[in-house]
Amino acid sequence: MPISWYPGHMHKARKQLTASMRDTDLVIEVLDARAPRASSNPLLAELRGSLPCLRILNKADLADPAVTRLWQQYYSVQPHSRCLLNGLDVPLTRQALMKACRQLVEQSSDPARRYQILITGIPNVGKSTLMNQLLARKIAKTGNEPAVTKGQQRVKLEAGWFIVDTPGMMWPRLEDQLAACRLAALGSIRNTALDLEEIGWQTAEFLLADFYPQLASRYQLKQRPAGVEELLTGIAATHGCLARGGHVDWHRVSELLLDDLRSGRLGRISLETPSHNSDMDRTDQGELTT
Ligand SMILES: Nc1nc2c(ncn2[C@@H]2O[C@H](COP(=O)(O)OP(=O)(O)OP(=O)(O)O)[C@@H](O)[C@H]2O)c(=O)[nH]1
Ligand SMILES: [Mg+2]
Incomplete structure (x- = not known):
């Protein structure tokens, strides 16, 4: 979406x-x-x-x-x-x-x-x-x-x-959806206007790619998860985000991850640098998305 x-x-x-x-x-x-x-x-x-x-x-x-x-x-x-x-x-x-x-x-x-x-x-x-x-x-x-x-x-x-x-203002068309995802992750777009689970997933994806040490420290990860699903499943299991029957509550684990990022509990994190050569910006150019 x-x-x-x-x-x-x-x-x-x-x-x-x-x-x-x-x-x-x-x-x-x-x-x-x-x-x-x-x-x-x-x-x-x-x-x-x-x-x-x-x-x-x-x-x-x-x-x-x-x-x-x-x-x-x-x-x-x-x-x-x-x-x-x-x-x-x-x-x-x-x-x-x-x-x-x-x-x-x-x-x-x-x-x-x-x-x-x-x-x-x-x-x-x-x-x-x-x-x-x-x-x-x-x-x-x-x-x-x-x-x-x-x-x-x-x-x-x-x-x-x-x-x-003045009231905070967005603009009608967010052409750069990767940038829009960063704004959503940081809390500048109302949660009710978002598919929170999708933003949680995308946030987990870029955190795992670029900020693994911060994730490991916050969630006591013993080894690097192979992918987003493994990361979120692990966090859900250790941080009370399982639904009945032991299934992952994707909404709750997304909320937890986003709250931790927004509040600084994951540490001091910058999602962009002025140079186009940072990991995050390389993603813009598709080099990490192959
Ligand atoms: N950590 C931290 N939090 C801040 C800082 N400045 C503002 N906040 C928090 O950010 C949240 C939003 O602050 P507001 O001043 O209401 O933001 P705003 O830009 O006026 O928002 P709108 O009126 O909705 O456009 C509040 O929870 C503030 O406490 C800051 O420098 N550091
Ligand atoms: Mg205001």
């Missing part, structure tokens, strides 16, 4: 975003540090046009720090843009954010001039949490599921500067 998630409220959010861009001086694009390419919405790039862009690699505490550094370098050389990190271990301060904003936005000599920053990104990447963090108070509702924020919220960040939180 192809992955696709563009419910009605996102169409509305897109219209609101188009309108808000007209009064915006700088766009923050919040990316998931574990999969920055997959979590970059092409529709947002189109809507922001030539506005300066500050990319934030968020949830950096869940990603491989060495790979995150490569992504930061990669994005830092793009024109009219900067790239900062945020995560539980490297919380971005309002001062650091404002420094980058002032470098990116041309300042007017008019003291009455007001500036607007728009926080954008796909669902569940941590936009509202970031806004609360920058304001040091809970202004926006947050939650560990996609599509928590339903409307825009504009607040004063500091004198002359306003910041707007």
